[in-house]
Amino acid sequence: MRILVADDHDLVRETIAAFLTNEGVVEVLTAATLDEAIEQTQSTGSFDLVLLDYNMPGMNGLDGLSRMMEANEKRPVALLSGTASRDVAEAAIKAGAAGFVPKTLGSRSMVTAARFMAEGEIYAPVNFMQQESAPGRTQLTKRESEVLRGICEGKSNKEIAIDYDLQEVTVKLHVKTLCRKLAARNRTHAAMIARDQNLV
Template identity: 65%
Template structure:
């Protein structure tokens, strides 16, 4: 089974590759953006499954998905994300994605989802869709609000990760999403906006 993983976060990319290799999937290719993913397919031929990070360089929303589907000869292409909401997940499926995989998915579940999509099935995590729709404060999820509270208290990513029992890379993803949603240039500005809008 040939899998291509495109994600601009080294740790996320490498971790998923290690999961898959430990499950006997030996032909895993990793790249850091959409252009590199397109180049890899053109060089090596279509992959059984391509995983695209929704927020990485070159994606331009779901346009990157459509571009990759054409290049990958209509073999399965799925969206991987640590921040996208259920409406984006639904849009991705409607645009022909083989599935939507949250980065918070456990290792075993992720491997199962990848096997499922590689054989032509569509994967959409039911619990994520339900929880994410239920737990929102304004346009922020419950987890994003918790991270924002930590930022407002002046805590580092490492401290917030320890408090919430999450990986530091997950907190970095949440901070990136918060800055985008709040229109903030950095974490300090995000904290200021949160206080001004009484979000925490």
């Protein structure tokens, strides 16, 4: 797996790169500006994932995200930020970002999120996305709904993974996210809530 970490703060950039390298990511390159990130992509080929700092030079809001997605040949590009709001995160995902990663995320969670997005999934931490969220029906992604349907049918993670051509670890992450979103204690509780709320 090849990942590009683009951030204008040396310490943040090198720390995230070290997290990824220590967890076995084969190749991690870094860049300090959007132009440098685009140049790296054009000279070395597209990446499995680009982590792009929302506030670094050249970004100009979500315009930088679009430019990077194009340079990376539509392969996953995620926003990285320590200050962006939930609205920015939602707008980025709507614009095609592979996810939104707060810089406060722990090393293990950061690596899990990176692998998840490199597989083509959308990542956004539930607790962050629920800040100031309006009450009402629980919002699930298409993939989360599919996994939830599998849980309601009594299928194991392995069976759900086979059904949707996913890695079992990816299904596990969706189950964890689902339980958080639904405030469920476990899979069975999640299935009960899903039926009560007509989510499947």
